[in-house]
Amino acid sequence: MSEEMEEMIVDAVSNTFENLAFMFVEEVDKSELENTGDEYFISKMAYSGDNTGSLVMATTKQMCINLATNILGLDDDEEPEKSILGDAFNEVLNVVCGQLLAEKYGEKAIFDLTIPEISSVDDKKWNEFLELEETIGIMVDEFPVLIAAYFND
Amino acid sequence: MSINVLVVDDSKITRSVIKKTIKIAGIDFNKIFEAENGKEALEVLGNEWIDLIFTDINMPIMGGAEMIEKLGDDGLLKTIPVIVVSTERSQTRIEQLQKCGVKAYVKKPFHPEEIKKIVDDIIGRD
């Protein structure tokens, strides 16, 4: 993946986390993100139309708790419902996808997006995803997040 | 005059953000209804008086574009102002929606203040 493409992906992710959840993104060396010892979520979606491809993001459960708390504007001592954690992360992926496609292909291109699907994964799956060449690693408010974009251009 | 609002989005958290915005923006509302997709929304519209609709586009079962088209086929429902809140960025699609009578389009990620301004413009203030 080109540096320019990687920057475009990180910008879309950064813009989404900041505007949706008031959280700040920092690029890091992927090796720093191995085995954080928490529960993980992976969310996936695909797009079709003028071009096709897919987007995958993964993070920890704790990040999703912070994410939902921020999006909803809850007090620090309030916990979001468990059922909304995955939804919050799916929505991030959904928004990232919309921004990334507009940035890469322009606003005249037409796409159909699938609904993001989320699942819980273990350390092994986290590390496997981390080690893929196209996977980018970032910290979002000191929580690890992995992103990979697959463009069938 | 208090309004009834319908919020249509498969994302529960987005529905919660729009609901919270309506509540804290000083908008005079009576009740806020929710639906997870266009089909559910049409069921609500069949049973309740709705003054304003917020809708996403990309939803399972029935998306926002199809729902809006069906609203346009009904003499009464087509008069309800619709605000689209979506990640959709295709200019072609946005123009199609506006031709179907969509009053405003808000791109995700949005600031709640954008929602407030649009509602104030559409509904007006007492």
Place this chain on the structure above:
Amino acid sequence: MVITVNISDLGTSNSNEDKIITYSLGSCVGVSLYDPVAEVGSLIHCMLPLSKVDRAKSKIKPYMFVDTGLQAQLKIMYDNGATKKNIVAKVAGGSKLLDKKSLFRIGERNYTVVRKILWKNNILIENEDVGGTKSRTMYLVMETGKTYLKIRGEEIEL
């Protein structure tokens, strides 16, 4: 009376005769809060977004950081009889000025944390003038509850 708010500072008033002013908002962010029912107002000038970069400093200078500063400003407003639903919030600053440490996005991040704290407190921003590369002077006139900006010699109501 004119109450001057310096950098990393807060000014509060419940007198109709006061004007609270802060100068040179570059990447810093200014937030004016006014409750027209309780007739209390305040203006803060924050430099950095998050206090976690220097917890010790944030205890001595809470208004330096948006997260501790704005929370403290809100508490003072509430202690003086203001209520969330009546507070009118206006925001200015957060410019993209290159600071000495080349942390380009300080201005944007200051603005983001303002949004975060206000959203948590169920307060929407009434009006704002943020970003760009200009330096702003901001002041709150207690008699009217209105907030003004002065930018390159030109005065505008926010």
